Amino acid sequence: MNVFKRQFVFLWVLALVLLVPKGAEAVSLKENGRTTVSPGVVRRELSAKIGGRNHIVDVIQVDLNNPGADLQVMAGAGNYTRKDTVSHMANRTDAYAGINGDFFNMSKQGAPFGPSVVDGKLQSSPLESVGLFAFGIDSGKNAYIESFTFNGRATAQDGAHYKISGLNKTDYIINHTQVPSHKDSIQLYNDFWTAPSRGLRGSGEVLVDGNFVVERISLDKPLPMVTPKGKYILQVNGRAKDFIRNHVKPGQKLRLDYRVSPDRNWRFLIGGHALLVNGGRPQPYIMDAASIDGYRARSAAAISKDRKTVYLVATEGRTKKSRGMKLDEWAATVAALGVEKAINLDGGGSTTLVARGHGDFKNTKITRPERNGAERRIVNGIGVMNKAPKTALSAGEIAGPRHVVLGEVATYKLGKAWDSNYHPIKVENVGYSLTDSTFGEGAWIYSRFLSPKVGKTDIVLTTTGGVKITLPVDIQSPAALKSFTLAAKDSGNTITLAPKGVTKAGRSIAIDPAQITWTVEKGAAKTDTSSWKAPGAGVKEPAAIFRQEKAEGAYVAYKANFGPNTASYVKESPGYAKVRMIVGKKNFTFAGENRTMDTTPVIRNNRTLVPLRFLMEAYGAEVTWDNEARTAIVNYKGHTIALPANKNEATIDGNTVALDVGATIQNNRTMVPLRFIVENMGMEVYYENSDRSISIFQKIN
Structure with a gap:
């Protein structure tokens, strides 16, 4: 070992120590x-x-x-x-x-x-x-990580041969010599290389068939083609061109041998x-x-x-x-x-x-x-x-919610299935039945579970092959809802109301109407909460059907109470004009027309106060203000009502009546108790708690 070699080894070992x-x-x-x-x-x-x-x-x-x-x-x-x-x-x-x-x-x-x-x-x-290193697995399924080299040779029919430098390579710079990879080289491309361009642009090329017979030689420019199926293209440069020019002709044999080393099969x-x-x-x-x-x-x-x-x-x-x-x-x-x-x-x-x-x-x-x-x-x-063989279904996964709300109509089905070797199985080809471990048949409509009681249960799916799959389910109270609404379809005297909810987790659900308390206000109707479950009816949306028999005024209110949640649908009777206001908002509607107030309805001492002028003038009443007496005066359909500010009294056609909440001034507007004004003007009012809306109805003469 010369001095240079000894110094190189020392420096290499030192580098290993320093670079760990x-x-x-x-x-x-x-x-x-x-x-x-x-x-x-x-x-x-x-x-x-x-x-x-x-x-x-x-x-x-x-x-x-x-x-x-x-x-x-x-x-x-x-x-x-x-x-x-x-x-x-x-x-x-x-x-x-x-x-x-x-x-x-x-x-x-x-x-x-x-x-x-x-x-x-x-x-x-x-x-x-x-x-550079590579990772391989040999024929005995042993894994190796090691450095590889490539050995290739092109042998002409006259016995002359030339090194093949690479297989399916782009051009690059060899790192330890800084020589271009394709200089003076034969680069081999088979049909696994699918681009029409190969390696170094402008190179000469030779087309060789699968029996190593030369079909075409183009030493001045590349062949205008992708590598044909089962054939080879040799890209030649520099001295490699001289080898082809001197030893290879179309129709002659050009033997191509190549392999990587180490070669472990x-x-x-x-x-x-x-x-x-x-x-x-x-x-x-x-x-x-x-x-x-x-x-x-x-x-x-x-x-x-x-x-x-x-x-x-x-x-x-x-x-x-x-x-x-x-x-x-x-x-x-x-x-x-x-x-x-x-x-x-x-x-x-x-x-x-x-x-x-x-x-x-x-x-x-x-x-x-x-x-x-x-x-x-x-x-x-x-x-x-x-590579394991496919077998019969051995396990699966039920698709459906793990947390449901009492009364929720939750759909369950076979979501995934696989065999004992983890091959997936198409679920549409699997027959099965559904039940649960607690409530049984009465809690099911087809594949839909009606969650009749708060607590825990397991959804149980049994395939026709006898494989049982379970899903633990937690049934929560209606307090788990973030919102509760009714989706309505109104067909004359038939009202269809589908209870809907959104859980606090953000999941939209349908609810069994039979598990909701229903009331009908200002009217009468026959109620049907179960026909959607009828055998032979198919998979229908859970909904209650009301067949209205009478209305007792401007509207009939269908109300649903579900734990702490309430929702309603109001069917309005013909022949009435409606003002709709919302507590805390300046926008309101009259007969469907959008209007705006300069103050908003408010709630005080559990009484709703509304702007007197905007309400009454919408119906055509005359509203004046007696500044000296600080009294609002309303003339409407032959009646006169005087409402003094900040007094718990009013005068109706000259008769004084006591009020538990009197008129007040807000933003220079007279605010009056809603129920008093509408009841003494022959109007009807409906208050919706869910959105704090006030609907005021007046009979049209």
């Missing part, structure tokens, strides 16, 4: 929960504390000993150069979980940096640059970036990290020491779940999982981890891209596959 991540000894992991995704696949959520900050770290843990668990490279929209999101890739390939994969140049056609084996076939070579292989963990310890990041360090969203693939457990790990960046981690913090966090080796996957805006819930046919995002941004379209990802 500072956070390596300061990671605290706590598991918040875990669930099985599919056989041998577990989803875990962890809280990680490092550098004084808390982060949520999501993990998909895969047991390769389980025959049902396997991994697959998901390539864009099915090929390279056609990028796609992790969610789309996972759903397209029927993956049960998925994570973003290799790094790629966002400005180029769209191919990964590293090697990849897709469906058992090598579809990309590693960059010639040093320091890979069933799965995907590239990444530098190592994060080696030998169970976090590693210094040896690749140029200037553009990828900082507090970012992160993702990684890791393996156990026995090569039988795979960890797909991710954390968000610049979200509520995680501010993001620096590379040294990320290495320390992944190492704290107890892994043997880990590789850094693409991060930042590419970071996405998805997984299926039980019974779901599509994946849900668990770890979102940086800043909760939209998913980035990327070149490949890692799919977690469920």
Whole structure:
């Protein structure tokens, strides 16, 4: 070993010592929960504390000993150069979980940096640059993370040969030589590369069929085509062009041999970036990290020491779940999982981890891209596959509310179903019946539960195959409602009122009218609260039907009392004009016409006071003010009423009567007791407590 080599080794060891991540000894992991995704696949959520900050770290843990668990490279929209999101890739390939994969140049056609084996076939070579690693699984389902090289050769019919430098690569700069990747090289492209442009612009190209027969040679410019199915295009530059010019002719054989090393009969292989963990310890990041360090969203693939457990790990960046981690913090966090080796996957805006819930046919995002941004379209990802056989339905989930209100008509159904190996089952193909553990048949109308008593029960769904599924339900009192209303349909003398509510949790509900106390004021009606439940009637809206038999004045009020809640519907009789005011508001209506007052109705001593002039003049009365006597005088239909201010008395056609609340002055307007004025003017009044509205009716002559 010469002096230069000894100095280099010393400096490299020193660098390793100095660059060991500072956070390596300061990671605290706590598991918040875990669930099985599919056989041998577990989803875990962890809280990680490092550098004084808390982060949520999501993990998909895969047991390769389980025959049902396997991994697959998901390539864009099915090929390279056609990028796609992790969610789309996972759903397209029927993956049960998925994570973003290799790094790629966002400005180029769209191919990964590293090697990849897709469906058992090598579809990309590693960059010639040093320091990059890849993650693979061999034919014996053993996981490896190691550095890869590519070996390829093109052999002409005359025996001459030339090195093939890469498979399906964009052009790049080789990091340890600073030489352009495509200089003097043969770059190979198969039909997995779907873009019409390849590698370095302006290069010569050769078309070779699946039997290695040369079909076309174009040394001055690229071939104007995508790579045909089952064929190859060789892109040639510099001395590689001379090789083709001197040794290859159309119609001749050009043998193409290539492989990656190490070659372990890979069933799965995907590239990444530098190592994060080696030998169970976090590693210094040896690749140029200037553009990828900082507090970012992160993702990684890791393996156990026995090569039988795979960890797909991710954390968000610049979200509520995680501010993001620096590379040294990320290495320390992944190492704290107890892994043997880990590789850094693409991060930042590419970071996405998805997984299926039980019974779901599509994946849900668990770890979102940086800043909760939209998913980035990327070149490949890692799919977690469920290879276990499909079986009969074994479990499911009931769709419907867990908290209901007394009297609520709550609909329940089979929401999701899955077999013993977690394959989802279409619920529309499953027959079942519904009941509950407390009340039984009488509390059910079809699939709707009428919640007849406050307390707890279990909704019980039984499939035709005998599988029982339960859902605990809490029945709350009517006090759980935020609002209570009646949806009305008025058809002459038939009034249909559907009780509705909105819970304090914000859920809109329908209510069984038979569990409501109804009253009819100023009239009479036959009441029907149960016909909506009749067999053969189909699924109808819960509603009470009133057949009005008589009205005793300007209106008939249908009132519903439901615990502390009240609601009403007022059916107005013909032949009346109406003024409608609202306590505390200046706007009012007369005969449906919008008007405005300069003061508002008020409530004092439980009496409603209204502006005298605006009310009476709306009906055509004459209202004057005797300033000396401080008395308001109303002349209406031959009657005269005098109302002195601030006195608990009034004079009607010369007769003095006592008032419990007298007229008063507000904002220079005379305010009078509503009930006194309307009762002595032959009017009728209806007060709605729910919105504090006052309806005043006057018979039209």
